Amino acid sequence: MSSIPHDHAAAHGEGPDGHAHHPTGIMRWITTTNHKDIGTMYLWFSFTMFIVGGCMALTIRAELFQPGLQVVNPEFFNSMTTLHGLIMVFGALMPGAVGFANWMIPMQIGAPDMAFARMNNWSFWLLPPAAILLVGSLFVPGGAAAAGWTMYPPLTIQAGMGMDFTIFAVHIMGASSIMGSINIITTILNLRAPGMTLMKMPLFCWTWLITAYLLIAVMPVLAGAVTMLLTDRHFGTTFFNAAGGGDPVLFQHVFWFFGHPEVYIIILPAFGIVSEIIPTFSRKPLFGYASMVYAVAAIAILSFIVWAHHMFTTGLPTAGILFYMYATMLIAIPTGVKVFNWLATMWKGSLTFEAPMLFAIGFLFLFTLGGFTGLVCAIQPIDVQIQDTYYVVAHFHYVMVAGTLFAFFGGTYYWLPKWCGRMYDAKLAEAHFWLSFVFFNVTFFPMHFLGLAGMPRRVPDYAQQFADWNMVASIGSFGFGFTQLLFFYIVVKAIRSGAKAPAKPWEGATTLEWTVPSPAPYHTFETPPFVK
Amino acid sequence: MVRTKASVRAGSRLLQTIIAVALLGPGAALAAPEWNLQPPVTPIARQIIDLHSFIFWVCVVIFVGVFGVMFYSIFKHRKSVGHVAVQFHENTTVEVIWTVIPFLILLFMAFPATRTILAMKDTSAPDMTVKVTGYQWKWNYDYLQEGFGFYSTLSTPAAQIENREPKGEHYLLEVDNPLVVPVDTKVRVLVTAGDVIHSWWVPAFGVKQDAIPGFVRDTWFKADKVGTYRGQCAELCGKEHGFMPVVVEVVSKDDYAKWLTAQKAKAAAAGDDPGRVWEQKDLIARGEKVFAGNCAACHQLTGKGVPPAFPALDGSKVVNGPKAVQIRTVLNGVERDGKPTAMVSWKALSDTDIAAVVTYTRNSWGNKTGETVQPSEIKVARQ
Structure with a gap:
């Protein structure tokens, strides 16, 4: 299987660089079936949504700068928290991870392209309409969905047509994710170069293989949940209405059966990226490769049996509480194994601290902190105090922002020379790390205190005793937001005028993508490499 | 753990204060920023705060240990000080150790947590x-x-x-x-x-x-x-x-x-005499209070509502139409397609309060029905 040639190249007998007949301009991007083009589009789409969702976050922080209502009214505030969550999860983080997968998986396993090139095109081009639905819902009568990204009924039953826009957007993005996952699984299982056994694959491919299975398992569940919402809203069903024999809490069970694996869908590719960066800049192979693979698999399997820890205050039976608490605590073990393995990889290495490594270490440090607060949240009696407070907000931003987003930044700085054939300004990239690191903590660390002291999340206004920390967090958030413009500048400057990058800019890099020139030719590995 | 509770709590406050001072500088004008869970006044809340302090400290110790190792490595094993990488990449013994030890630590956390959960769920024999x-x-x-x-x-x-x-x-x-x-x-x-x-x-x-x-x-x-x-x-x-x-x-x-x-x-x-016949102005005065306390959050004091979620009452067809319809709406709430809406049933209000608020809305803002609804009519409508 792995020697199947690229169909265009086979038909037209073209060299690795030539592809003169393909459409140019906008049509190139609309019709492309090239994994690198599609990866690029995914990444720019992700960045665009990151900026849109970021502006919403800054609106939230502007309103929360001081007690009292100053900037927006409560309905719009709720729309902002809802859309910020949906856009960051479905628009920024998930497509970002797929962008990395598109670019790197074929190059890392020595495949010429993704297995289903046209489906790849379609799974990307489903995303812009979904994004337009989400953002456009702000302008429909009644405003955008305002019931939180978790969409709990009965509140979502009350909402206006913005909610329907959201439901359709979720359907479309889910379809896109499922197609992307099928593609990734097929590519990894069938298109590996000769000699590239599964247990020789770079860890990034492993994390994505497992993530793709998670996506296929849970995206249909989410689609089912929001479809039931839709029929409850418009077609007289009462799945979530006690008066008709339904149960509002049923939605929470179904949603979190999707929602908890979703957390790992977002973090596992980040684990993969970090597992590529740390060995490279430690100049040492990854420590405990096999146990890293097993740990990812263990996390993925456990993620299916812990969902009700998001519902610890709904009034679960005692046995349920105990089961979900114990199961959740168990996740600390494989996660700990990963952290220890990364540290052991660095141990007695020959470390250098280029921007990718800085972000990887930042990831390691802050993600672990987020892991600890996750353990605190897993203890049900403590969760009773901090569930739905700013403590939880702090916890998941440590995992999603300092975790996944930092890994994406690190991955971008790691692979950008391969993508565009040019180096970026290393000093600016390091500045980007330090500013992000400091402002991230200024923003989110105080939220632990706010949550412990009793500030609920998703409120547009708060009592006086929360004023100091909110002001600190708001200042930090604006610093963090504006720092990301620097990232944009660094990337654009590198693409336009960066110094030419060598095929392997990193001394310690060992994976297959560094064996092809920089920038990577339009088609790579049309003749599969042989992996020893 | 029992005997050290107080000292653990004091210690955790101290540490948190130090972190805060370090973060914000001594000159920062902070009234009394809150750091920790609120002072507990029930046995359960006390157990929770002790549980939190315990786990917080365990995490702090692990964190310092693990990242102590990382920072040692960052300073000693860097290329710029001439460290050459040692090419080891596997050791089953340490993998087993760092799987088993966290498991044991988790057992120590699960035990007190389980005890508290059992106590929290025991709602029997209330006073x-x-x-x-x-x-x-x-x-x-x-x-x-x-x-x-x-x-x-x-x-x-x-x-x-x-x-x-x-x-x-x-x-x-x-x-x-x-x-x-x-x-x-x-x-x-x-x-x-x-x-x-x-x-x-x-x-x-x-x-x-x-x-x-x-x-x-x-x-x-x-x-x-x-x-x-x-x-x-x-x-x-x-x-x-x-x-x-x-x-x-x-x-x-x-x-x-x-x-x-x-x-x-x-x-x-x-529990006013439901048979009493009220003057319109008294009912309106009372209705204004009932409205402000119960209805204004959605329909607004101006009666303009927040359409489309919360309709305006000012100029509303229901409020200006037959009073029986409005009374039924207030008593039973509004269903759309067989499902309840934000307009819930207000049966819990007294007959007099409902009479007052209906009278008030029918004679306020631009609504000029001039009609008065008496408590007795509500009593009849309830049946």
Whole structure:
């Protein structure tokens, strides 16, 4: 299987660089079936949504700068928290991870392209309409969905047509994710170069293989949940209405059966990226490769049996509480194994601290902190105090922002020379790390205190005793937001005028993508490499 | 652990203060920023704070250990100091060690947590029971054994929220009618909701229970210190979610007995003679108060509502049409396609209150029906 040639190249007998007949301009991007083009589009789409969702976050922080209502009214505030969550999860983080997968998986396993090139095109081009639905819902009568990204009924039953826009957007993005996952699984299982056994694959491919299975398992569940919402809203069903024999809490069970694996869908590719960066800049192979693979698999399997820890205050039976608490605590073990393995990889290495490594270490440090607060949240009696407070907000931003987003930044700085054939300004990239690191903590660390002291999340206004920390967090958030413009500048400057990058800019890099020139030719590995 | 609780708590406050000072600098003008869980006044809340301190310290120790190793490596094993990489990449023994040790640590955490969970779920043998119902956006407290109940609504004036007046000490954490309970009494709380999901939360009690429409959940607390304790709704419930505080006054048993007597007398007095025929202006005056307390959150004091979610009453077809229709709407709520809407049933209000508020809305803003609705008509409509 792995020697199947690229169909265009086979038909037209073209060299690795030539592809003169393909459409140019906008049509190139609309019709492309090239994994690198599609990866690029995914990444720019992700960045665009990151900026849109970021502006919403800054609106939230502007309103929360001081007690009292100053900037927006409560309905719009709720729309902002809802859309910020949906856009960051479905628009920024998930497509970002797929962008990395598109670019790197074929190059890392020595495949010429993704297995289903046209489906790849379609799974990307489903995303812009979904994004337009989400953002456009702000302008429909009644405003955008305002019931939180978790969409709990009965509140979502009350909402206006913005909610329907959201439901359709979720359907479309889910379809896109499922197609992307099928593609990734097929590519990894069938298109590996000769000699590239599964247990020789770079860890990034492993994390994505497992993530793709998670996506296929849970995206249909989410689609089912929001479809039931839709029929409850418009077609007289009462799945979530006690008066008709339904149960509002049923939605929470179904949603979190999707929602908890979703957390790992977002973090596992980040684990993969970090597992590529740390060995490279430690100049040492990854420590405990096999146990890293097993740990990812263990996390993925456990993620299916812990969902009700998001519902610890709904009034679960005692046995349920105990089961979900114990199961959740168990996740600390494989996660700990990963952290220890990364540290052991660095141990007695020959470390250098280029921007990718800085972000990887930042990831390691802050993600672990987020892991600890996750353990605190897993203890049900403590969760009773901090569930739905700013403590939880702090916890998941440590995992999603300092975790996944930092890994994406690190991955971008790691692979950008391969993508565009040019180096970026290393000093600016390091500045980007330090500013992000400091402002991230200024923003989110105080939220632990706010949550412990009793500030609920998703409120547009708060009592006086929360004023100091909110002001600190708001200042930090604006610093963090504006720092990301620097990232944009660094990337654009590198693409336009960066110094030419060598095929392997990193001394310690060992994976297959560094064996092809920089920038990577339009088609790579049309003749599969042989992996020893 | 038992004997060290106090010192652990003191230690964790000290550490947190040090972190805070380091973060913000000594000159920062901080009144009294809050760091930690609120001071507990129930056995459960005390167990929770001890559990949190215990786990916090375990995490701190692990964190320092693990990242001590990382920073040692960062400083000693860097290329710039000439360190050459040692090419090891596997060791089954250490993998087993760092799988088993965390497991043992988790066992030590799970044990006290399990004990607390069993205690929290034990709602048996209460001394009294209160039913709490969440509505958009207020709480209703029903003293089931005493046969009375009341609504509890935010009492912070809009002027403070809109920054036209300085904010008071208990800004957003004050209500017109707090829940009143006696000290040292096991209070079982039945929690439900009338419209969407809310969550009844009092941090000092260590109690947070989602209020789910159509289902009754229970929890309990036994406060051992007289005082006023403040919490908030903890589940997003719509636009005024941030404005539905929970306030509980824990009073001495004597004071509670007095309060109970006064409440019963008040309830009897307020249970106006439903046969009384009212003057229109008296009903309008009373209706204005009822409206402000119950209806204005959605329909607004201006009667303009927030369309399309909350329709305007000013100029509304229902309010200006036959009064029977409006009375039915207030009594039964509005269903659309067989499902309840934000307009819930207001049956819990007295006949006089409903008569007053209907009369008020039919003769306010641009509505000029001139009609008066008497309590007796409500009584008939109820049947």
